[in-house]
Amino acid sequence: MMRNPETFLLPPNGEIPNNRQLPVVIYRNLLNKFLPHKADKFEGVFRVNGWRGTWRNSVYPYCHFHSNAHEVLGVGRGHVAVELGGAGGRAVRLNAGDLVLVPAGVGHRRVRGSAHLIVVGAYPAGQQHYNICTSLRECRSANTRIATVALPKSDPFFGPLGLLQKIWRPQ
Numbered sequence: 001m002m003r004n005p006e007t008f009l010l011p012p013n014g015e016i017p018n019n020r021q022l023p024v025v026i027y028r029n030l031l032n033k034f035l036p037h038k039a040d041k042f043e044g045v046f047r048v049n050g051w052r053g054t055w056r057n058s059v060y061p062y063c064h065f066h067s068n069a070h071e072v073l074g075v076g077r078g079h080v081a082v083e084l085g086g087a088g089g090r091a092v093r094l095n096a097g098d099l100v101l102v103p104a105g106v107g108h109r110r111v112r113g114s115a116h117l118i119v120v121g122a123y124p125a126g127q128q129h130y131n132i133c134t135s136l137r138e139c140r141s142a143n144t145r146i147a148t149v150a151l152p153k154s155d156p157f158f159g160p161l162g163l164l165q166k167i168w169r170p171q
């Protein structure tokens with residue numbers, strides 16, 4: 001069953017460019033709370049839907065962004081508070097089974113998380129060689145790169161017919 005996600009745009013925030021065109025997308029409760037091995041399920045679904053460079057860990061505790069890639073984060077176990085948009089940005093709590101799509105340029109960092117947190121991350125095909133930027137000073141020409149990052153061909157969870165193709169439309 002496809003769910004209606006939460007979406008919101010984040011304006012530039014000092015040294016964090018964010019993304020003026022593409023909103024952050026949050027899907028809640030994608031995986032049943034009783035389903036074991038949610039991290040395995042996220043990895044498999046991401047892979048089937050063309051998202052690559054899969055990793056398991058947490059979210060970095062410092063604000064960073066990717067100027068050359070979009071990123072999906074699926075919470076496989078535990079819960080995490082993530083600040084999106086840079087200092088003073090929007091804090092969201094994500095629980096096991098939730099997923100957040102972070103457009104290129106959007107700052108993100110872990111504020112706190114549960115002891116046994118597992119986050120599964122991935123990137124659209126062709127974007128798995130992502131950079132890690134902490135400021136516009138550090139990543140010169142970041143705004144130019146962000147504007148040229150290709151849109152994914154598929155929603156990381158719902159595939160090519162998922163809502164992401166409607167939410168992230170070419171401008």
